[in-house]
Amino acid sequence: MIVAPWVWVSLALALLASAGFGAPPADMKLQAYLLWGTNDRNPPADRNYQPVNPDIRQKLKSLPLKWAHWYEVKRVDFQVAPGASREVTLSDKCQVKLRQLASAEVEVLLIGQGKEVMKRRQALPKGDLLVLGGNSPNATAWLVVLKRNE
Amino acid sequence: MDLAAQLKLQAWLDGELPEAEARAVADWVAREPEASALAEELRQTRRALAGFEADLRLPESREFFWSKIEREIARRAAPAPASAPRGAAILAGLRRFLIPATAAALLVLAGAVLIRPGGAPTRGGGAEVEMALADAGAFTYCDYSAGTTLVWFSYPADN
Amino acid sequence: MTVKDYSSAEERALVRMAQQGDLAAFEELVARHRDKIYARAYSMMRHEQEALDLAQEAWVKGWQRLGQFQGDAGFGTWLTRIVINLCLDALRRQKRQRVESLEALAEESGGVERQMPVVAPNPTAGLERAELRQRIDQALGQLSHEHRTVLILNEFEEMDYKEIARTMGCSIGTVMSRLFYARRKLAALLTDLKKPDTT
Numbered sequence: 360m361i362v363a364p365w366v367w368v369s370l371a372l373a374l375l376a377s378a379g380f381g382a383p384p385a386d387m388k389l390q391a392y393l394l395w396g397t398n399d400r401n402p403p404a405d406r407n408y409q410p411v412n413p414d415i416r417q418k419l420k421s422l423p424l425k426w427a428h429w430y431e432v433k434r435v436d437f438q439v440a441p442g443a444s445r446e447v448t449l450s451d452k453c454q455v456k457l458r459q460l461a462s463a464e465v466e467v468l469l470i471g472q473g474k475e476v477m478k479r480r481q482a483l484p485k486g487d488l489l490v491l492g493g494n495s496p497n498a499t500a501w502l503v504v505l506k507r508n509e
Numbered sequence: 510m511d512l513a514a515q516l517k518l519q520a521w522l523d524g525e526l527p528e529a530e531a532r533a534v535a536d537w538v539a540r541e542p543e544a545s546a547l548a549e550e551l552r553q554t555r556r557a558l559a560g561f562e563a564d565l566r567l568p569e570s571r572e573f574f575w576s577k578i579e580r581e582i583a584r585r586a587a588p589a590p591a592s593a594p595r596g597a598a599i600l601a602g603l604r605r606f607l608i609p610a611t612a613a614a615l616l617v618l619a620g621a622v623l624i625r626p627g628g629a630p631t632r633g634g635g636a637e638v639e640m641a642l643a644d645a646g647a648f649t650y651c652d653y654s655a656g657t658t659l660v661w662f663s664y665p666a667d668n
Numbered sequence: 669m670t671v672k673d674y675s676s677a678e679e680r681a682l683v684r685m686a687q688q689g690d691l692a693a694f695e696e697l698v699a700r701h702r703d704k705i706y707a708r709a710y711s712m713m714r715h716e717q718e719a720l721d722l723a724q725e726a727w728v729k730g731w732q733r734l735g736q737f738q739g740d741a742g743f744g745t746w747l748t749r750i751v752i753n754l755c756l757d758a759l760r761r762q763k764r765q766r767v768e769s770l771e772a773l774a775e776e777s778g779g780v781e782r783q784m785p786v787v788a789p790n791p792t793a794g795l796e797r798a799e800l801r802q803r804i805d806q807a808l809g810q811l812s813h814e815h816r817t818v819l820i821l822n823e824f825e826e827m828d829y830k831e832i833a834r835t836m837g838c839s840i841g842t843v844m845s846r847l848f849y850a851r852r853k854l855a856a857l858l859t860d861l862k863k864p865d866t867t
Contacts, residue, residue: 421655423576477660487656494572516844519851523822525829554851557858558823561804564797565707567723568716574702575695578727582691585728 386438387459387483388509393433393449396426396492396500408432415504418488426500439465455491455503467491467505483507510543518544522551573661683743687734694734698727701744705751711820712755714809722758726751748825752835759813807857815850822847 394411395402402408408430411419419429432450437457439445444458444466456468465483469476469491483489485507492502520526521534538544567574650659674682674696685693705726709719730747737746808816814836821827821835832843 418655418657421652421657422659423573423580423650424659425572425576425579476662479660481658484656488658490657490659491662492659493662494570500572512845516848519848520829520844523829523847550855551851554855554858555823557800557804557854558819561801562704562707562711562824564801565703565710567702567706567720569720571699571702574724575698577724578698578731579691579695581724581728582731585732 385509386440387465387507388436388438389457390504390506390508391435391437391447391449391455391457392431392502392504392506393453394429394502394504395432395495396424396429396502398425398427398498400428402428402430406432415488415506419490419502419504422490424492424500429502449503453501453503455505457505465489465505465507469503485509510541510547514544515547518548519551522548522555570661679743680739683734683737683739686731687737694731697743701747702727704744705747708748708820708824709751709755711808711824712752712813712817713758714816718758722754723751726754729754752821752825756817756836759817763813803858804854807854810857811850811853815846815853818843818846819850819854 392411392415394415395408402410410416411429411431416429435447435449437445437447439457439459441459442461444456446454446456448454452472454470456470458466458468460466460480464480466478466480467489468478477491479489481489483505487507489505490502491505492500495501517526517530517534518538521531521538524531526534538548650661651657652659674692677685677693677696679697679700682693682697686697702723706719706723709722709726710716713719713722726747729750733750737743808819811819817836818832821832822829827835829840829843829847832847833840836843
């Protein structure tokens, strides 16, 4: 099949436009969640935990985690300017520091009980999740979820 | 000492010889210093190996290792996807056009992204850098199709 | 049944429950034997990620074949045989993809082990457990996979010559000569590794 040259040119131009060629870096809008995972159907009666929202729950299902129920302990919406960093406190013992790098990547520092536990640098496209987690007492788990919205 | 004699000596140490033959080899080893030295070396090697595997530990947590197994069991138990619909034939025809067109467009796009200052954020582009500062047992799982990265810590937490 | 009940249950009971489709019982079996299965895979493959993948595959296959487990041997032994067979398949695939070293060819055909001087005194005497483990690990890594496998099956799996021959698909004579070479080479390597100037 012979395709007219204008078809290729239009297609390439359309793709270039959608890639945001030359657009300056903008503030990143993110959400940080502290989640608690359990296989019990109900959250602890003495805590006001809310079930995690459906889109996060769906993404967590794709991970090799054995816990069936995830509850939101805390959620923080925040924004980071290019080159700047922002520290978010999720509990007395857990903070996350996020820096937007010039290359549109993020640098994430997890602080647990006052200690720097992990520093990670990676691309975080819109809609992607970075999930940090570990075991908690009584066969439960904790997660820190970072989601980029814009 | 020829190879046959050496292998017989080894078979004796491994308890592979019938009783009468084993007695004969034992006498020979007691008489011959060369055979005795070889027997001692083989015994030393066996002793050195004892308990070697007992120190090896699976480098993943119980929960994480199991969750991978559980997922794989579920995946293999899932029914096979339904056969392609009739419309697939039409799509196949279209594909003959779409594949070269998309490939050409992607080439142009890749060139543009490469010259763009800072480049585009991509998943799994090899740009990930991780430092486990207080937890050498941490490990990472990436599901690029779902756009999710998991870093799992052996770090204890009580929220 | 609660998690606590599973952790205190007898292995035979867990196997019965797992055979009836109880995944939680199977998870407890995995927890009890996962280190051993991984250790066997690692000894054979000498590669952490491959060992992890093969250990995982062994458990999945174990679940799929639970109906075939009769209880003649222990559950751990049965699962170990599954991981050994998976490792042997993987090693055969790898072998097809690589050119054998000249040394390995010589080992099979030339009987070089006969000329090795006997090692004395014991090269591992007086070593701390961790150091001994590290040296053996290094030495095992320098054996060809055929020699390492025959050693593992005999020393760790306690298989007799006949069973090793059946498992590896070779003659008893080959098992004997491979085992002899592997032991002698290991003794020589442990001696070399003991020398302070060894790099």
